[in-house]
Amino acid sequence: MTIARTSIFCLALAGLATAAVAANHSDKAAMAAVEARKAQMKLIAYHTGILGAIAKGETEYDSETARNAAMNLHAAAGLARGTMWIEGTEQGAVGDSRAKAEIWSDPDGFAEKFTALETASGEMIDAAAADLDSLRAGMGSVGQACKSCHDTYRGPEN
Numbered sequence: 001m002t003i004a005r006t007s008i009f010c011l012a013l014a015g016l017a018t019a020a021v022a023a024n025h026s027d028k029a030a031m032a033a034v035e036a037r038k039a040q041m042k043l044i045a046y047h048t049g050i051l052g053a054i055a056k057g058e059t060e061y062d063s064e065t066a067r068n069a070a071m072n073l074h075a076a077a078g079l080a081r082g083t084m085w086i087e088g089t090e091q092g093a094v095g096d097s098r099a100k101a102e103i104w105s106d107p108d109g110f111a112e113k114f115t116a117l118e119t120a121s122g123e124m125i126d127a128a129a130a131d132l133d134s135l136r137a138g139m140g141s142v143g144q145a146c147k148s149c150h151d152t153y154r155g156p157e158n
């Protein structure tokens with residue numbers, strides 16, 4: 001009896017330890033996913049900033065630089081989302097995530113917003129390479145793509 005009780009106790013302990021390790025591991029994985037998509041957003045913001053500074057005349061227009069910025073913006077916008085925008089990582093559930101739960105309850109709407117940025121940044125590649133006026137003309141739809149998604153799918157500051 002004592003032996004049986006002891007082994008049941010040991011089994012229960014082992015089970016608890018396994019559960020704790022598993023939770024810890026998935027927390028880490030969830031936090032890493034949040035960090036990765038923030039890095040995606042940082043790449044997006046960095047290259048939009050380069051284009052914005054040129055558009056405002058803060059930086060001198062250079063066709064090659066402008067084209068590179070647009071190409072990287074477009075590439076960052078087009079990253080496959082499955083590894084970073086994973087379910088269960090919404091605001092409140094993981095670290096300092098500001099992703100709204102609607103991203104996962106309305107995946108088509110969210111995908112549309114990303115498509116809008118992919119389209120705007122894709123058009124920006126040629127526009128930015130052409131001349132300053134074309135670059136300026138393309139900025140509106142890039143900025144609108146950010147705002148429209150943030151308004152719907154990004155939560156308030158933590």
Ligand code: HEC
Nearest residue numbers: 038041044045048097098099113114117145146149153154
């Ligand atoms: C399809 C939706 C979508 C589009 C388009 C989008 N964003 Fe975001 N962005 C988000 C969401 C959601 C977050 C919050 C992510 C999180 O906290 O997990 C975010 C976060 C950010 C952050 C904060 C990153 C950090 O380190 O916390 C910046 C900066 C940012 N976006 C800039 C931009 C800019 C600039 C554009 C447009 C050129 C843009 N975003 C387009 C959805 C979008």
